[in-house]
Amino acid sequence: MISPREIRSSLSAVLTQSLVLITGTSQTAYAFAKQASAIPDQVLLRHAIEHVFRIRMFRRLDALATKMLRDIDPEVRDLWAAYARSEAVHDRYFLRDLSAAGIDRDTVDSTPPFSATSRLVSFLELSSRQQGALPIILYSFWAELNSEVGSSAVIARSQRLFGADAARGALAHRNLDAHLDHAGTICRILSAVIRNEDELLTAAHLLRIISLFIGEYFAELDAWSRCNSSYSPAFGSQEPKLHEA
Numbered sequence: 001m002i003s004p005r006e007i008r009s010s011l012s013a014v015l016t017q018s019l020v021l022i023t024g025t026s027q028t029a030y031a032f033a034k035q036a037s038a039i040p041d042q043v044l045l046r047h048a049i050e051h052v053f054r055i056r057m058f059r060r061l062d063a064l065a066t067k068m069l070r071d072i073d074p075e076v077r078d079l080w081a082a083y084a085r086s087e088a089v090h091d092r093y094f095l096r097d098l099s100a101a102g103i104d105r106d107t108v109d110s111t112p113p114f115s116a117t118s119r120l121v122s123f124l125e126l127s128s129r130q131q132g133a134l135p136i137i138l139y140s141f142w143a144e145l146n147s148e149v150g151s152s153a154v155i156a157r158s159q160r161l162f163g164a165d166a167a168r169g170a171l172a173h174r175n176l177d178a179h180l181d182h183a184g185t186i187c188r189i190l191s192a193v194i195r196n197e198d199e200l201l202t203a204a205h206l207l208r209i210i211s212l213f214i215g216e217y218f219a220e221l222d223a224w225s226r227c228n229s230s231y232s233p234a235f236g237s238q239e240p241k242l243h244e245a
Ligand SMILES: [Fe+2]
Pocket: 087, 144, 176, 177, 182
Protein backbone atom coordinates (compact mmCIF):
# COMPACT_ATOMS: atom_id res chain seq x y z
CA MET A 1 0.00 0.00 0.00
CA ILE A 2 1.20 3.49 -0.79
CA SER A 3 0.41 5.80 2.13
CA PRO A 4 -1.73 8.93 1.75
CA ARG A 5 1.37 10.95 2.64
CA GLU A 6 3.43 9.37 -0.17
CA ILE A 7 0.56 9.84 -2.62
CA ARG A 8 0.29 13.47 -1.69
CA SER A 9 4.01 14.08 -1.97
CA SER A 10 4.35 12.33 -5.30
CA LEU A 11 1.31 13.86 -6.99
CA SER A 12 2.00 17.31 -5.54
CA ALA A 13 5.32 17.28 -7.41
CA VAL A 14 3.38 16.70 -10.64
CA LEU A 15 1.05 19.58 -9.78
CA THR A 16 3.98 21.90 -9.12
CA GLN A 17 5.51 21.14 -12.54
CA SER A 18 2.17 21.61 -14.25
CA LEU A 19 1.48 24.88 -12.48
CA VAL A 20 4.83 26.30 -13.53
CA LEU A 21 3.77 25.70 -17.13
CA ILE A 22 0.26 27.08 -16.67
CA THR A 23 1.21 30.22 -14.75
CA GLY A 24 4.11 30.83 -17.12
CA THR A 25 1.85 30.97 -20.14
CA SER A 26 -1.42 32.42 -18.85
CA GLN A 27 -1.85 35.89 -17.41
CA THR A 28 -5.05 35.02 -15.61
CA ALA A 29 -3.58 31.83 -14.14
CA TYR A 30 -0.59 33.82 -12.94
CA ALA A 31 -2.83 36.39 -11.29
CA PHE A 32 -4.97 33.76 -9.54
CA ALA A 33 -1.85 31.96 -8.28
CA LYS A 34 0.53 34.80 -7.55
CA GLN A 35 -1.06 38.21 -7.76
CA ALA A 36 -4.68 38.06 -6.63
CA SER A 37 -4.70 41.81 -6.02
CA ALA A 38 -4.41 42.27 -9.81
CA ILE A 39 -7.36 40.07 -10.79
CA PRO A 40 -9.86 42.38 -12.52
CA ASP A 41 -13.46 42.37 -11.33
CA GLN A 42 -14.92 40.94 -14.55
CA VAL A 43 -12.39 38.10 -14.66
CA LEU A 44 -13.12 37.21 -11.04
CA LEU A 45 -16.86 37.04 -11.75
CA ARG A 46 -16.41 35.02 -14.94
CA HIS A 47 -14.18 32.59 -13.07
CA ALA A 48 -16.86 32.22 -10.35
CA ILE A 49 -19.47 31.48 -13.04
CA GLU A 50 -17.26 28.71 -14.40
CA HIS A 51 -16.99 27.38 -10.85
CA VAL A 52 -20.77 26.98 -10.81
CA PHE A 53 -20.65 25.09 -14.12
CA ARG A 54 -17.86 22.83 -12.93
CA ILE A 55 -19.73 21.92 -9.72
CA ARG A 56 -22.86 21.14 -11.73
CA MET A 57 -21.00 19.06 -14.33
CA PHE A 58 -19.10 17.13 -11.68
CA ARG A 59 -22.25 16.02 -9.86
CA ARG A 60 -22.77 13.32 -12.43
CA LEU A 61 -19.10 12.35 -12.59
CA ASP A 62 -18.75 12.19 -8.80
CA ALA A 63 -21.86 10.00 -8.58
CA LEU A 64 -20.35 7.77 -11.29
CA ALA A 65 -17.17 7.46 -9.22
CA THR A 66 -19.24 6.50 -6.17
CA LYS A 67 -20.72 3.60 -8.16
CA MET A 68 -17.30 2.60 -9.44
CA LEU A 69 -15.88 2.48 -5.93
CA ARG A 70 -18.28 -0.27 -4.89
CA ASP A 71 -15.46 -2.84 -4.82
CA ILE A 72 -13.30 -0.68 -2.58
CA ASP A 73 -13.21 -0.83 1.20
CA PRO A 74 -16.70 0.38 2.35
CA GLU A 75 -15.20 2.97 4.67
CA VAL A 76 -13.28 4.57 1.80
CA ARG A 77 -16.28 4.36 -0.52
CA ASP A 78 -18.45 6.09 2.10
CA LEU A 79 -15.78 8.75 2.56
CA TRP A 80 -15.93 9.55 -1.17
CA ALA A 81 -19.74 9.44 -1.23
CA ALA A 82 -19.96 11.93 1.66
CA TYR A 83 -17.37 14.16 -0.01
CA ALA A 84 -19.20 14.05 -3.35
CA ARG A 85 -22.56 14.81 -1.73
CA SER A 86 -21.12 17.81 0.05
CA GLU A 87 -19.47 19.25 -3.09
CA ALA A 88 -22.56 18.64 -5.24
CA VAL A 89 -24.62 21.41 -3.66
CA HIS A 90 -21.97 24.10 -3.39
CA ASP A 91 -22.96 25.76 -6.63
CA ARG A 92 -25.60 27.56 -4.55
CA TYR A 93 -22.82 29.20 -2.51
CA PHE A 94 -21.26 30.67 -5.62
CA LEU A 95 -24.64 31.63 -7.10
CA ARG A 96 -25.37 33.63 -3.95
CA ASP A 97 -21.99 35.35 -4.16
CA LEU A 98 -22.55 36.18 -7.80
CA SER A 99 -26.00 37.55 -7.03
CA ALA A 100 -24.53 39.80 -4.31
CA ALA A 101 -22.02 41.03 -6.91
CA GLY A 102 -24.84 41.84 -9.35
CA ILE A 103 -24.83 38.72 -11.54
CA ASP A 104 -28.23 37.06 -11.42
CA ARG A 105 -28.97 33.40 -11.98
CA ASP A 106 -30.41 33.95 -15.48
CA THR A 107 -27.14 35.55 -16.55
CA VAL A 108 -25.20 32.59 -15.17
CA ASP A 109 -27.51 30.07 -16.85
CA SER A 110 -27.31 31.85 -20.21
CA THR A 111 -23.49 31.96 -20.17
CA PRO A 112 -21.86 29.19 -22.22
CA PRO A 113 -19.20 27.22 -20.33
CA PHE A 114 -15.67 27.46 -21.66
CA SER A 115 -14.83 24.68 -24.07
CA ALA A 116 -11.94 23.43 -21.90
CA THR A 117 -14.34 22.76 -19.01
CA SER A 118 -16.64 20.67 -21.19
CA ARG A 119 -13.69 18.82 -22.70
CA LEU A 120 -12.21 18.12 -19.25
CA VAL A 121 -15.51 16.55 -18.18
CA SER A 122 -15.72 14.47 -21.39
CA PHE A 123 -12.14 13.29 -20.93
CA LEU A 124 -12.77 12.26 -17.32
CA GLU A 125 -15.94 10.43 -18.24
CA LEU A 126 -14.27 8.51 -21.07
CA SER A 127 -11.12 7.70 -19.11
CA SER A 128 -13.10 6.58 -16.07
CA ARG A 129 -14.86 4.01 -18.23
CA GLN A 130 -11.43 2.47 -18.83
CA GLN A 131 -9.71 3.15 -15.53
CA GLY A 132 -12.48 3.29 -12.95
CA ALA A 133 -12.91 6.16 -10.51
CA LEU A 134 -9.24 7.21 -10.46
CA PRO A 135 -9.38 10.02 -13.08
CA ILE A 136 -12.40 11.63 -11.39
CA ILE A 137 -10.82 11.48 -7.94
CA LEU A 138 -7.63 13.00 -9.37
CA TYR A 139 -9.57 16.04 -10.49
CA SER A 140 -10.67 16.46 -6.85
CA PHE A 141 -7.03 16.17 -5.82
CA TRP A 142 -6.26 19.07 -8.17
CA ALA A 143 -9.15 21.16 -6.87
CA GLU A 144 -8.65 20.50 -3.17
CA LEU A 145 -4.91 21.06 -3.09
CA ASN A 146 -5.27 24.32 -4.94
CA SER A 147 -8.11 25.40 -2.68
CA GLU A 148 -5.90 24.69 0.31
CA VAL A 149 -3.26 27.21 -0.70
CA GLY A 150 -4.65 29.42 -3.43
CA SER A 151 -8.19 30.36 -2.51
CA SER A 152 -7.73 32.67 0.49
CA ALA A 153 -6.09 35.46 -1.52
CA VAL A 154 -8.74 35.17 -4.25
CA ILE A 155 -11.53 35.37 -1.64
CA ALA A 156 -9.89 38.48 -0.14
CA ARG A 157 -9.84 40.02 -3.62
CA SER A 158 -13.59 39.35 -4.01
CA GLN A 159 -14.31 40.90 -0.63
CA ARG A 160 -12.34 43.99 -1.57
CA LEU A 161 -13.98 44.40 -4.96
CA PHE A 162 -17.58 43.40 -4.25
CA GLY A 163 -18.02 43.39 -0.46
CA ALA A 164 -18.28 40.67 2.17
CA ASP A 165 -21.64 39.33 0.95
CA ALA A 166 -20.17 38.55 -2.46
CA ALA A 167 -17.52 36.28 -0.94
CA ARG A 168 -19.53 34.64 1.81
CA GLY A 169 -20.20 31.47 -0.17
CA ALA A 170 -16.62 31.09 -1.36
CA LEU A 171 -15.46 31.58 2.21
CA ALA A 172 -17.91 28.97 3.52
CA HIS A 173 -16.72 26.57 0.83
CA ARG A 174 -13.09 27.21 1.75
CA ASN A 175 -13.81 26.79 5.47
CA LEU A 176 -15.56 23.48 4.83
CA ASP A 177 -12.58 22.28 2.78
CA ALA A 178 -10.30 23.11 5.70
CA HIS A 179 -12.60 21.95 8.51
CA LEU A 180 -13.38 18.61 6.84
CA ASP A 181 -9.79 18.27 5.59
CA HIS A 182 -10.92 17.62 2.03
CA ALA A 183 -7.34 17.47 0.73
CA GLY A 184 -6.46 14.83 3.33
CA THR A 185 -9.69 12.95 2.58
CA ILE A 186 -8.89 12.78 -1.12
CA CYS A 187 -5.36 11.53 -0.38
CA ARG A 188 -6.79 8.78 1.83
CA ILE A 189 -9.17 7.74 -0.94
CA LEU A 190 -6.37 7.78 -3.53
CA SER A 191 -4.27 5.64 -1.23
CA ALA A 192 -6.99 2.97 -1.37
CA VAL A 193 -7.45 3.25 -5.15
CA ILE A 194 -3.77 3.42 -6.20
CA ARG A 195 -2.43 0.00 -5.29
CA ASN A 196 1.14 -0.01 -6.58
CA GLU A 197 3.91 2.07 -8.18
CA ASP A 198 2.63 1.39 -11.70
CA GLU A 199 -0.76 2.76 -10.79
CA LEU A 200 0.91 5.77 -9.19
CA LEU A 201 2.65 6.43 -12.52
CA THR A 202 -0.70 6.16 -14.28
CA ALA A 203 -2.18 8.62 -11.77
CA ALA A 204 0.69 11.06 -12.39
CA HIS A 205 0.09 10.81 -16.14
CA LEU A 206 -3.64 11.42 -15.71
CA LEU A 207 -2.94 14.40 -13.47
CA ARG A 208 -0.73 15.91 -16.17
CA ILE A 209 -3.55 15.54 -18.69
CA ILE A 210 -6.03 17.13 -16.27
CA SER A 211 -3.55 20.00 -15.86
CA LEU A 212 -3.46 20.46 -19.63
CA PHE A 213 -7.22 21.01 -19.64
CA ILE A 214 -6.90 23.45 -16.74
CA GLY A 215 -4.20 25.26 -18.72
CA GLU A 216 -6.53 25.43 -21.72
CA TYR A 217 -9.25 26.83 -19.47
CA PHE A 218 -6.96 29.65 -18.37
CA ALA A 219 -5.95 30.30 -21.99
CA GLU A 220 -9.66 30.75 -22.75
CA LEU A 221 -10.05 32.99 -19.70
CA ASP A 222 -7.08 35.05 -20.97
CA ALA A 223 -8.81 35.49 -24.33
CA TRP A 224 -12.10 36.34 -22.61
CA SER A 225 -10.39 38.91 -20.38
CA ARG A 226 -8.79 40.60 -23.39
CA CYS A 227 -12.24 41.09 -24.86
CA ASN A 228 -13.94 42.07 -21.60
CA SER A 229 -11.50 44.14 -19.58
CA SER A 230 -8.40 46.23 -19.89
CA TYR A 231 -6.39 43.71 -17.97
CA SER A 232 -2.66 43.30 -18.10
CA PRO A 233 -0.99 42.35 -14.81
CA ALA A 234 2.75 41.95 -14.70
CA PHE A 235 3.48 38.30 -14.77
CA GLY A 236 6.77 36.54 -14.64
CA SER A 237 8.41 33.23 -14.02
CA GLN A 238 8.23 32.83 -10.25
CA GLU A 239 7.38 29.41 -8.89
CA PRO A 240 3.66 29.14 -8.24
CA LYS A 241 2.61 28.58 -4.62
CA LEU A 242 -0.76 26.97 -5.10
CA HIS A 243 0.10 24.01 -2.96
CA GLU A 244 2.85 22.35 -0.98
CA ALA A 245 4.41 18.97 -1.38
FE1 LIG B 1 -13.92 20.71 -1.14
